[in-house]
Amino acid sequence: xxxxxxxxxxxxxxxxxxxxxxxxxxxxxxxxxxxxxxxxxxxxxxxxxxxxxxxxxxxxxxxxxxxxxxxxxxxxxxxxxxxxxxxxxxxxxxxxxxxxxxxxxxxxxxxxxxxxxxxxxxxxxxxxxxxxxxxxxxxxxxxxxxxxxxxxxxxxxxxxxxxxxxxxxxxxxxxxxxxxxxxxxxxxxxxxxxxxxxxxxxxxxxxxxxxxxxxxxxxxxxxxxxxxxxxxxxxxxxxxxxxxxxxxxxxxxxxxxxxx
Amino acid sequence: xxxxxxxxxxxxxxxxxxxxxxxxxxxxxxxxxxxxxxxxxxxxxxxxxxxxxxxxxxxxxxxxxxxxxxxxxxxxxxxxxxxxxxxxxxxxxxxxxxxxxxxxxxxxxxxxxxxxxxxxxxxxxxxxxxxxxxxxxxxxxxxxxxxxxxxxxxxxxxxxxxxxxxxxxx
Numbered sequence: 001x002x003x004x005x006x007x008x009x010x011x012x013x014x015x016x017x018x019x020x021x022x023x024x025x026x027x028x029x030x031x032x033x034x035x036x037x038x039x040x041x042x043x044x045x046x047x048x049x050x051x052x053x054x055x056x057x058x059x060x061x062x063x064x065x066x067x068x069x070x071x072x073x074x075x076x077x078x079x080x081x082x083x084x085x086x087x088x089x090x091x092x093x094x095x096x097x098x099x100x101x102x103x104x105x106x107x108x109x110x111x112x113x114x115x116x117x118x119x120x121x122x123x124x125x126x127x128x129x130x131x132x133x134x135x136x137x138x139x140x141x142x143x144x145x146x147x148x149x150x151x152x153x154x155x156x157x158x159x160x161x162x163x164x165x166x167x168x169x170x171x172x173x174x175x176x177x178x179x180x181x182x183x184x185x186x187x188x189x190x191x192x193x194x195x196x197x198x199x200x201x202x203x204x205x206x207x208x209x210x211x212x213x214x215x216x217x218x219x220x221x222x223x224x225x226x227x228x229x230x231x232x233x234x235x236x237x238x239x240x241x242x243x244x245x246x247x248x249x250x251x252x253x254x255x256x257x258x259x260x
Numbered sequence: 261x262x263x264x265x266x267x268x269x270x271x272x273x274x275x276x277x278x279x280x281x282x283x284x285x286x287x288x289x290x291x292x293x294x295x296x297x298x299x300x301x302x303x304x305x306x307x308x309x310x311x312x313x314x315x316x317x318x319x320x321x322x323x324x325x326x327x328x329x330x331x332x333x334x335x336x337x338x339x340x341x342x343x344x345x346x347x348x349x350x351x352x353x354x355x356x357x358x359x360x361x362x363x364x365x366x367x368x369x370x371x372x373x374x375x376x377x378x379x380x381x382x383x384x385x386x387x388x389x390x391x392x393x394x395x396x397x398x399x400x401x402x403x404x405x406x407x408x409x410x411x412x413x414x415x416x417x418x419x420x421x422x423x424x425x426x427x428x429x430x
Contacts, residue, residue: 113356117426120377148359152374181363181370 005127008256009137009154011147013170017160018191020048021227022249023138026158028237029246029253031080031087035133038076038126040092042150043140044104047094052232053079061095063104066115072125082238088132104146112145119153142170143178151179156256157186158218163193168212175213185259187218189252196222219252221245325418332420335400355409357424372401376411381423 010023020043027039040062041049050056060074076090083089095101107115126132137154139147151157157179161171171188179186188209195201202220209217224245227236236246355361357377362370375390376382384399391398402422405411412425 109358109360110356112360113358113424114426116359116377117424120380145359148363152359152362152377178363181367182374183371 004131005123005133005135006156006256006259007123007127007135007137007154008156008158009139009147009150010158010160011139011151012141012160012167013174014162014164014167015046015141017141017162017167018189018221019043019141019160020052020138021232022158022160022189022191022221023136024049024052024235025237025246025249026253026256027089027091027134027136028083028235029249030134030136030257031083031089032085032237032241033250033253033257034085034087035257036088036131037134037136038090038092038122038132040135040137041094042137042146044094044146045101045140045144047096047101048232049091049138050093050096052235053077053091053093055091055093058093058095061100062092063095063100065092066118068114068118072122090132107145112149115146116149116152119149123153143174148178151184152182154184156259157184158189159186159213159215160189160191162191172213175215187216188213189219189221190217191221192223193220194223196220218255219248221248328418328420332399332403335396335403338400354425357410361410369401369405372398373405373410376402376405376422377424381421383419383421387422 008026010019010026012019020041023039027037031037039049041047042062044063050058055077058075058077060070062075064070065072065075072092075092077093078088078090080088080090094104122135126135137150139150141147159171159175159179161167175186190205190209193205196205205220206217222244224243226240226243227245230236234240236243237249240246357373362373362377365373371391371393372387375387379386379390384395384402387402388395388398402411402413406413406422410424411422413420413422415421
């Protein structure tokens with residue numbers, strides 16, 4: 001088995017921790033550095049990438065690919081025209097229609113097993129055959145089938161978390177009872193941090209995260225009012241290259257790129 | 261006329277499996293070459309050639325295949341004894357290998373099952389290269405997963421391939 005590209009799953013215990021924000025900006029940051037990236041919305045219960053990217057209709061959704069009714073090529077939208085430095089950014093979207101959400105919620109174990117096979121097959125079809133460098137998978141929070149399918153298929157799992165107490169507890173349990181069982185390389189992204197401006201503050205947070213989760217900390221994302229104001233309408237890594245959030249995402253992308 | 265042998269052939273073989281020595285007697289192997297009716301000299305010559313050349317080789321190959329299958333069964337039995345048969349609580353003919361099933365598996369089987377999931381279709385040897393465990397151990401785990409209904413097994417010549425039958429389940 002030759003490992004060419006890398007599959008990164010972005011997951012969390014709770015909703016609202018910033019998975020989609022991190023996924024879309026990480027994908028854009030990697031593409032801006034000349035990488036060929038595929039971004040997938042695997043949150044079939046609450047699809048959001050289609051709204052953020054203003055896509056209302058698609059010839060084929062990721063739902064259709066997992067249902068076995070279309071090839072992956074047809075489920076990919078090319079957004080490379082907004083990317084500089086020769087990078088490529090493709091997205092595969094979850095169907096946001098209520099009927100599609102209801103349909104995906106009613107799938108049985110056998111369907112989920114086939115879906116896992118189709119997600120695993122992306123390594124061959126996209127990374128090996130089409131030469132993509134990265135597949136970034138935005139997942140739904142908690143223990144959902146689609147999320148665990150993504151985790152099983154991934155080379156690296158990024159756990160988006162906050163200092164919210166229930167999130168800390170749940171994330172710690174999930175690290176031990178989910179990622180460890182699948183022997184997945186896992187790194188934490190701490191989001192919405194209030195005091196991360198000073199070096200001492202960052203060191204204290206890093207040490208705290210290492211103590212609590214006992215996995216490496218990939219990055220600390222402070223609470224930015226600009227992100228809240230943008231209401232998901234801005235891809236910072238593309239549109240605001242000088243914003244501090246973009247620089248943090250670029251650092252994270254560089255660290256991921258250096259990983260074996 | 262060709263020769264007719266209806267004497268049973270007893271083969272005594274010793275298999276070494278995970279440091280267990282097992283004496284196996286294949287007493288059902290009957291080499292019977294029936295030669296019904298009259299044959300021409302040419303047919304006789306061809307038939308004799310078969311007995312002397314090709315057939316014994318086929319028989320030996322069959323013995324070897326049977327011994328390999330027997331080895332696999334013994335490996336499974338040894339593993340089941342080791343784990344107190346806990347892994348085979350409900351043998352199923354078609355048990356989907358979904359992620360929740362993977363999560364509920366004992367660690368040693370999960371590792372094997374996940375490797376098969378990733379590789380698609382592989383032999384015990386190929387799986388053992390990935391898991392860094394002994395081939396015999398992987399063979400036992402793979403056969404357990406087959407018995408549990410999570411994997412399918414098919415032979416291609418002397419090689420046994422294991423895979424998840426995703427398309428034909430359900």
